[in-house]
Structure formats: structure tokens, C-alpha cells
Amino acid sequence: MSDRPPARVLICDDQELMRVGLRMVVDSQPDLTVVGEAADGVTAVARATELEPDLVLMDVRMPHLDGVTAAQRICGALPATRVLMITTFDLDEYAYAALRGGASGFLVKDAPADEMLVAIRGVLRGDAMVAPSVTRRLLDRYVTGTAAPVTDSRLDVLTDREKEVLGLIAQGLTNSEIAARLYLGETTVKTHVNRILTKLELRDRVHAVVFAYETGLARPGA
Secondary structure (H helix, E strand, O other): OOOOOOEEEEEEOOOHHHHHHHHHHHHOOOOEEEEEEEOOHHHHHHHHHHHOOOEEEEEOOOOOOOHHHHHHHHHHHOOOOEEEEEEOOOOOHHHHHHHHOOOOEEEEOOOOHHHHHHHHHHHHHOOOOOOHHHHHHHHHHHOOOOOOOOOOHHHHHOOHHHHHHHHHHHOOOOHHHHHHHHOOOHHHHHHHHHHHHHHHOOOOHHHHHHHHHHOOOOOOOO
16 A cells, blocks of 8 residues: 555536535545645635645636636646646537646546546646547647748757657557557656646646647647
8 A cells, every 4th residue: 555645636617516426526535635725716716836746637617717717827836736637528618728837637527436546646746647538639729720820949859769769659549559559668758748848838748739739840730
């Protein structure tokens, strides 16, 4: 059994029943614990600042201050805190705006409890990915086709191998799948991924995907 203390979770949703449901799911797990709740965006930012949780579950649409803006403020003030957005629809422009603002992923409100826990633990590990099919639809709709790729000098700091790995991350491949594709050890791939995130100053794999699409390194259908 791990000696690591449970990850501390803040639940932010304006619907009391949703907060109760999320609390039941989170508190049922020995490695997770709910440390607080918030029913609006302003309170969410205040509680996050006060509690410095490991993870914030944030509803996209919140009163007084929308969830996207609240997530941006929390991510800006608390770099170590991960934010997982909760949305009603799996294709939601607000969800993409949240990813761009620093959130590490999103889940749909009616997702089964086991899927919620997979998403929560993935985000806490820092290698979280939204389901690849959903990520691709979001990016296809809100990044590609709407604007020319953005020139970013940070691409120049990556080696050719790191660019190759980043392109495969953008396709939704896991470390083990990338290792098999490139005939590398999984530990080597993990090292490449960590260097990519460090060099590009990105929070996690979700933001690596967004970066790859926005700079044109990855394209729909590629």
C-alpha cells in the first residue's frame, strides 16, 4: 500500500446534486480526497487559492465568473494545481478555450464513475489526454481550418527526434505506442516527452497536442 497522501480535490459546480455525486465518486477512492467545494467561479478561485489542491474539477459554465476564466486564473496562480473541466457536451468550444487557458483535460458530466476516475488520475499524473477522438474533433474544429499555423520559435529548440515524438503525441499515441512505432524503449520515450514539455514550457500532454496543432506540426488526418 502506498504511503503517499491522497490527492486533494476541489469540486466546483453550481449544481448541488452534481457536487454531491462527484464527492461520492472521489471520496470512495483511497488515493483521492475532497478538500472543498465551490458553487460559482469567484468562490472557486478563492477556494483554490486558499486550499492549493492537487486537482480542481471545474464546471465549464459557472455563475458570477465562468469556469473557463476561473480555470485560467487558477492555472496562472497555481502552476502545480491541475484543472479538469466538466462539460455537458463532448464537443464544446468552451472546453477547448479551457485547454488553451491551462486546463489539463475535460470530462463529460454523464461519464461513468470509472471513466471519471481514469480522467482524474490521468490529469494528476501530468500525462493526461482527453480521449483522442474528442481531442481531434476539438482541434479540427477550433484550431485547424480557422487560422494559419502560428510561427513559434520554441519549435527550434526541439531535436528532430523530439519533433517526431511530439507529432505522435498529437496523434493520441501513448508512450508504449510511440516506443513501438519508433523502435525505442518506453523509458527513452518518456525522457523525450519530459524534455519536450520542459523545453516548450507546457503543463502536460494535452497542451503538447494543442501546441503541435497550432504550430502546424500536426494536421487533421495526418
